[in-house]
Amino acid sequence: MIKNLRDIDVEALTAIEAAAELASLAQEMIEHDQAYYQDDAPVISDADYDALRKRNEAIEARFPDLVRPDSPSLRIGATPAEKFEKVTHARPMLSLGNAFDADDVQDFIDRIRRFLGLKDDTAVDIMAEPKIDGLSIAARYEKGKFIQGATRGDGTTGENITANLRTLKDIPDRINGDVPDLLEVRGEVYMAKSDFAALNKRQEKRGEKVFANPRNAAAGSLRQLDSSVTARRPLKFFAYTWGEVTGTDASGYGGHADWDTQAGFYDNLKAWGFSVNPYAKVCSSLEELLALHGELENARASLDYDIDGVVYKVNRLDWQQRLGFVSRAPRWAIAHKFPAEKAQTLLKSIFIQVGRTGTLTPVAELAPVTVGGVVVSRATLHNEDEIERKDIRPGDTVVVQRAGDVIPQVVSFVAEKRKKGARKYQFPDRCPECGSLAVREEGEVARRCTGGLICPAQAVERLKHFVSRDAFDIEGLGAKHIVAFWHDKLIETPADIFRLRDKADDIKGREGWGDKSADNLFAAIAEKQTIGLDRFIYALGIRQIGQATARVLAKEFLSLKDLREAMSAAQDRESEAYADLINIEGIGESMADDLLGFFAEEHNQTVLDDLADLLTVEDFEAPASDSPVAGKTVVFTGTLETMTRGEAKARAESLGAKVAGSVSKKTDYVVAGPGAGSKAKKADELGIATLSEEEWLEMIG
DSSP: HHHHHHHHHHHGOOOHHHHHHHHHHHHHHHHHHIIIISSSOSOOOOOOOOHHHOOOOHHHOOOOOGGOTTTTHHHHHHOOOOSEEEEEOSSSOOOOOOEHHHHHHHHHHHHHHHHHOTTTTTTOOOEEEEEEHHHEEEEEEEEEEEEEEOOOTTSEEEEEEEHHTTOTTTTTOOOSSSOSSSSEEEEEEEEEEHHHHHHHHHHHHHHHOOSSSHHHHHHHTTTSSSHHHOOOOOOOOEEEEEEEEEETTTSSSSOSOSSSSHHHHHHHHHHHHHOOTOOOOOEOOOHHHHHHHHHHHHHGGGGSEEEEEEEEEEBBHHHEEEOOOOOOETEEEEEEEEOOOOEEEEEEEEEEEEOOOOBBBEEEEEEEEEEETEEEEEEOOSSSHHHHTTOOOTOEEEEEEEEEEEEEEEEOOOOOOOTTOOOOOOOBBTTTOOOOEEETTTTTTTESSOOGGGGHHHHHHHHHHTTTTTTOOOOOOHHHHHHHHHHTSSSEEEHHTTTGGGGGGHHHSSSOOHHHHHHHHHHHHHSSEEHHHHHOOOOOOTTTTOHHHHHHHHHHHHHHHHHHHHHTTSTTTSHHEEEEEHHHHHHHHHHHHHHHHHOOOOHHHHHHHHHHHOEEEEEEOOOOOOOTTTOOEEEEESSSSSSOOOHHHHHHTTTTTTEEEOOOOTTTEEEOOTOOHHHHHHHHHHEEEOOOOHHHHHHHH
């Protein structure tokens, strides 16, 4: 029958015949793909395979309603993209905090109890599952049909890899049953160890690139502009959470059958055809969590996929919603990492790296050694106190580990292997880059170069930070390019980056650069000439100002103009502007000093003026909220009776309010419980509305 159908011209096929042949073609081409890509044993010629593919495409073009979820046209061979489009996540894809031992896990559970005000005998059920060492992605479904896939990216914006994700059998093209109208399934794409070994064997046989580890292979496979390359790679997917959801309640945290717990959602995932890690289980005590952690650590080597710890999530979704988020991580989840793998090697020497804020960091130059599957030749020694405390000396045999399986560090020296006459390391009091005095302020562990703007290391490191992933994230402008361009004076300040197109001839004439690569760089730079205020503040590289604090500042001042004016006014430590600054939750006097010091520096003002002429720094916009407290500043004081202080603060911020630590003229509401003292009194003096806890709860609904 199949042969007879193949003899019929496509234009002469009936709908029934077309459906039958499409089913046949899909199955046949899956078998050919397996033989060619996985087994290296093709059974038909490339020309015959191409003929099957063209036949499939012609039938689908005539009968578009008959396109199958497993169609070869969806799985492989889409026209290669020139670049990935950006996708803004409706709900951010956040990272997780880490726990490294039993005490950290106990602290995690204790924090949950304190935040929720739970009694000691109230059970806190935790969903525990292996932490897959892969790539986080989001798969979006509308009316059960897969319409878009994206990478995690920076958590806020990812890349559109829909065509590539369609090639994964673990991601269904359509899900049926009791499905929300809009459902975003999130999880981890990975490559099994056995598949990785087979892939590298094939790559080597063909004289192609051999991958360092399964995660690198998965990452490289997933970010191919030609989805047919992705289709040839054996990628798999574990689902474990959701993003945006409609068709349940407004938050996506329930209101759906059997979906008021993490475990209930996993049951839904399995019913919809997704793979959920088989080791996932609900634990009701610290002892159960640690037992599972130990079990998985022991099984780690025998598993066919890489894991680097166990993720713990509060099982009740109403508790997850109440706990909310802190900075860029949920309060209700944590990753319990496995103990770092260790190895011994020779410490050849110690050299000093100078960071963007002038910090002198000692680095160990090591005889290369494999730790946790990665070759390590350098490791951090942190600071001079750590070298002294551990008594580490050049020439020692040392124990090295990868902290959190990522950052290599020297743990200790091996006493019995120390050579006679080994001398202690003398930490320099001069910057190795510019020769300026390196001083250590009282109470600090770091020694810093005083050279400031004349120090080349600080200048280069600040530029590297400026273009880094969580700052401007300029594709194609990596650390090595920054160093090369700076040394050749193509860029000296951040604003020079946005004038690089004016030096196109110089760049296109450089080794390794051509017309296309240079034009791609200029396009990537132009794409980033509009940036959000929080990312812009972080990109400036101000000491102590990380991503979370940059967002706090953006939320407080809303625009770059208002931020600069406020920093100018706050230079007077007796001013109201200074009082307002240190009144911001999380901004203390030390951080304020670093902020004001940056904005007081004339050179930095020149840089800001220059950037303002070249960029569009978008005003900060809080998440849309019709709450009556959105944009208002609230102070909590006294004892709260129906919720903890932490929960009250988190709830207020989730509704768009700003929570301050003290009362000022900018305060809109003071929520006073029993025992309210000086804050309530000051509110009364300033004529600020004071609410009881009951009135506050009624206001926010």
